[in-house]
Amino acid sequence: MIALISKEDMVPFLQAVSRKMEVVAPVMDQGTPAYVTWKGQPLALEGENPLVSPVKLLYPQREVLFRYIQECGSYTFEEPEQKARLILGVRPCDMQALKVLDSLLYPEPTDQAYQNRRRSAVIAAVSCVDPGVGCFCAQIGSGPECKEGCDLLFTDLGPRYLVETFSPAGVLMLKEHPEFFTPATRSHLQEKERLLKEAREKIVQARPWISREGMAEAIKNADWKSLGERCLSCGGCSFICPVCHCFSIYDQGVPDGERVRCADSCILSGFSRMTSGANPRPDPGQRLCNWYLDKFEYTPQKTGHLGCVGCGRCNRVCLSAIDRWSQEVLK
Amino acid sequence: MNEYIPLQAEITDIDRVTSDSYLITLQILDDVEFDYRPGQFIMVSVFGLGECPISIASSPTRGRLQICIRRAGKITSGIMDSMIGDVLGVRGPCGNGFPLGTMRENILIVGGGSGFATLRGLINYIVDKRDDFGEVAVVYGARTSQDLYFMQEYKGWQREGIKVGITVDVGDESWTGNVGMVTSLLDKIKISPGSAAMCGPPVMINAVAAKLMSMGFYRSEIYVSMERHMKCGIGKCEHCTVGPYHVCQDGPVFSYDKVKDWL
Ligand code: SF4
Ligand code: FES
Numbered sequence: 001m002i003a004l005i006s007k008e009d010m011v012p013f014l015q016a017v018s019r020k021m022e023v024v025a026p027v028m029d030q031g032t033p034a035y036v037t038w039k040g041q042p043l044a045l046e047g048e049n050p051l052v053s054p055v056k057l058l059y060p061q062r063e064v065l066f067r068y069i070q071e072c073g074s075y076t077f078e079e080p081e082q083k084a085r086l087i088l089g090v091r092p093c094d095m096q097a098l099k100v101l102d103s104l105l106y107p108e109p110t111d112q113a114y115q116n117r118r119r120s121a122v123i124a125a126v127s128c129v130d131p132g133v134g135c136f137c138a139q140i141g142s143g144p145e146c147k148e149g150c151d152l153l154f155t156d157l158g159p160r161y162l163v164e165t166f167s168p169a170g171v172l173m174l175k176e177h178p179e180f181f182t183p184a185t186r187s188h189l190q191e192k193e194r195l196l197k198e199a200r201e202k203i204v205q206a207r208p209w210i211s212r213e214g215m216a217e218a219i220k221n222a223d224w225k226s227l228g229e230r231c232l233s234c235g236g237c238s239f240i241c242p243v244c245h246c247f248s249i250y251d252q253g254v255p256d257g258e259r260v261r262c263a264d265s266c267i268l269s270g271f272s273r274m275t276s277g278a279n280p281r282p283d284p285g286q287r288l289c290n291w292y293l294d295k296f297e298y299t300p301q302k303t304g305h306l307g308c309v310g311c312g313r314c315n316r317v318c319l320s321a322i323d324r325w326s327q328e329v330l331k
Numbered sequence: 332m333n334e335y336i337p338l339q340a341e342i343t344d345i346d347r348v349t350s351d352s353y354l355i356t357l358q359i360l361d362d363v364e365f366d367y368r369p370g371q372f373i374m375v376s377v378f379g380l381g382e383c384p385i386s387i388a389s390s391p392t393r394g395r396l397q398i399c400i401r402r403a404g405k406i407t408s409g410i411m412d413s414m415i416g417d418v419l420g421v422r423g424p425c426g427n428g429f430p431l432g433t434m435r436e437n438i439l440i441v442g443g444g445s446g447f448a449t450l451r452g453l454i455n456y457i458v459d460k461r462d463d464f465g466e467v468a469v470v471y472g473a474r475t476s477q478d479l480y481f482m483q484e485y486k487g488w489q490r491e492g493i494k495v496g497i498t499v500d501v502g503d504e505s506w507t508g509n510v511g512m513v514t515s516l517l518d519k520i521k522i523s524p525g526s527a528a529m530c531g532p533p534v535m536i537n538a539v540a541a542k543l544m545s546m547g548f549y550r551s552e553i554y555v556s557m558e559r560h561m562k563c564g565i566g567k568c569e570h571c572t573v574g575p576y577h578v579c580q581d582g583p584v585f586s587y588d589k590v591k592d593w594l
Contacts, residue, residue: 066335068378246568275407276403
């Protein structure tokens with residue numbers, strides 16, 4: 001199904017949806033766009049992708065896996081419940097990141113905590129017609145167009161959005177709110193294609209040396225020693241990455257309490273250190289190399305998908321200002 | 332079902348193994364089948380302290396679940412401070428275990444330090460199914476004679492025709508046996524090439540593997556049980572990776588040719 005919605009109608013549409021479920025959308029928050037619970041603020045759907053990925057709403061940096069409650073020496077367990085919500089404004093790169101996480105976390109034994117959140121969310125993606133300067137999704141194959149995975153897809157056509165449905169949940173969303181939508185035609189789809197073609201060219205021009213096929217060779221040739229000397233092992237790149245999913249687990253509370261999962265990073269020096277003190281990856285260069293190998297070799301072997309979606313966020317947070325997608329690094 | 336929610340297990344017995352390690356018997360309280368293979372491990376929880384991987388030290392043939400704990404960190408200390416009747420969390424069994432179906436009849440078992448716990452499960456399994464195996468030898472080294480695990484069991488193994496060689500790094504007046512690396516025992520015990528099962532520190536594994544290959548063992552038939560930092564035990568958290576493998580799922584037992592570069 002395809003339809004149009006005018007930009008003025010977005011607020012009443014979201015208001016109608018938010019009467020039934022939580023709506024999360026990018027809005028300006030202290031000068032930068034961020035995904036928050038929408039309460040009528042102006043939307044920030046254009047421009048550079050928000051620094052914190054909406055993937056972190058479905059795979060949070062801290063979440064309760066279950067509660068343990070002690071009674072007469074033995075325990076009962078309670079799982080947190082997930083409420084339905086609409087997440088609006090997810091970019092194609094982040095949609096692809098969800099696909100990679102699905103392929104890693106769904107296979108048996110399934111990560112139930114992730115699956116529960118994922119299944120309770122309706123996702124309205126947006127085509128990336130106005131990509132950021134650090135993006136290389138086109139080279140990686142994850143953008144700027146979204147081809148699958150979402151429930152709805154919005155494309156900015158100036159005064160209005162083209163809306164395409166990708167799932168029964170998406171169709172339902174339009175059918176439940178017919179007052180906001182008007183029919184779209186083939187010419188609207190053609191306009192979308194034209195905008196995305198321009199976006200694609202812009203992205204490729206910025207970093208023409210990046211290619212999926214070239215990565216294995218680039219990793220082989222990279223100078224891990226000097227990169228390791230520059231890397232501060234802060235883990236920022238992997239905490240911000242929508243695909244990185246390393247985690248730690250800890251308990252909070254006795255005798256009753258919560259078992260909590262929190263984000264962790266293979267870039268941190270103690271990540272693989274064992275109780276004995278032995279550390280299989282003691283060197284920052286080794287850890288950085290492992291990070292690339294995991295994204296471009298091990299994850300593809302396991303899932304058929306790259307472990308990077310080309311969003312460029314890691315570069316935006318690197319404390320040492322390493323441009324890890326530059327020609328100097330990817331020789 | 333939420334994979335992170337553990338079963339509950341009651342501590343039914345605690346035996347002192349050395350001055351700083353206990354053999355703990357667990358009884359699963361939930362109404363489930365708990366079946367395991369030698370070489371697998373479990374994730375053990377002390378609620379409030381957390382969870383860590385512990386290898387299973389018993390053989391499934393004996394209908395008991397035992398773990399051998401040495402005070403090392405927060406959680407192992409928490410387990411050691413528990414008493415009979417206390418309830419721990421247990422997830423698992425995790426990992427692959429030794430590939431008994433593909434191992435040869437002749438088996439050499441080499442252990443170093445606390446890595447011997449997982450091998451005890453394998454040895455007792457072999458003892459209980461003695462007719463399925465040929466020549467079996469156990470070579471085990473610890474730091475001192477006080478650190479040797481399961482001393483009372485060696486005689487029983489020998490009675491089943493298993494060769495047992497024991498060595499310590501540092502001897503003392505009370506010790507009349509061998510002093511030196513486990514490799515020094517490999518010459519003294521006569522063994523024919525077959526499959527090998529090993530668990531111990533990486534230096535030991537590399538030295539023993541080199542020695543075994545010179546004796547005619549194939550590197551693909553030398554099985555190593557690896558230790559790594561683990562959080563989830565189900566291949567999700569990425570803490571235990573070695574190259575493309577998850578030690579918690581693809582391992583902990585690997586053939587030496589697969590993991591030699593990452594030991
Ligand atoms: S590695 Fe960097 S560019 Fe690739 S998905 Fe992660 S944050 Fe984005
Ligand atoms: S322990 Fe989490 S992936 Fe192996």
